[in-house]
Amino acid sequence: MENNxxxxxxxxxxxxxxxxxxxxxxxTVLYGTFPGWYAFVVILLTFGLSxxxxxxxxxxxxxxxLPIIAAVGFVAGKAIFSDNVVLRCFLNQGLKTx
Ligand SMILES: [Zn+2]
Numbered sequence: 425m426e427n428n429x430x431x432x433x434x435x436x437x438x439x440x441x442x443x444x445x446x447x448x449x450x451x452t453v454l455y456g457t458f459p460g461w462y463a464f465v466v467i468l469l470t471f472g473l474s475x476x477x478x479x480x481x482x483x484x485x486x487x488x489x490l491p492i493i494a495a496v497g498f499v500a501g502k503a504i505f506s507d508n509v510v511l512r513c514f515l516n517q518g519l520k521t522x
Contacts (some may be wrong), residue, residue, distance in 0.1 A: 428440065428441050429441060430443075430453065430509050432446045432448055432449060432451060432511055432512075433511060434446070434448075434449050434451055434511065434513045435448035435449040436448075437449070439453070440457045441509075442472070444515075449513060450513075450514075451511045451513035451514075452511065452512045452513070452514075453509065453510075453511050454510045454511070454512060455506070455508070455509055456502045456505055456506045456508060457476060457505065457506065457508055457510045458498075458501040458502070458504070458505040459505070460507075462497075462501050462504075462505070463501070466494065466497035466501060467494070469493065469497060470490060470494045470497060471490075471495045473489065474482060474486045474489045474490040474493060475495050476485075482501060497516075
């Protein structure tokens with residue numbers, strides 16, 4: 425599970441885990457990014473829950489809870505997908521997961 429090197433899918437060069445750009449092709453390395461569907465689920469849950477809270481506590485409760493739920497969702501996402509390494513290359517215009 426513990427992997428100290430990341431292999432670039434564009435230039436196939438292995439870089440030390442922790443680098444922010446690929447040493448081979450200068451692709452941006454992102455850590456702990458969550459997939460688009462997760463962001464979608466969090467947004468959906470955030471609005472769903474704040475509507476529910478708003479129905480029981482009123483508009484103020486919904487307004488306060490909305491950013492809190494969103495923040496918790498995204499922090500949880502960071503933790504869940506902390507092992508996720510994504511390389512983004514401007515030259516290749518692609519997005520690939522390790
Ligand atoms: Zn590369």
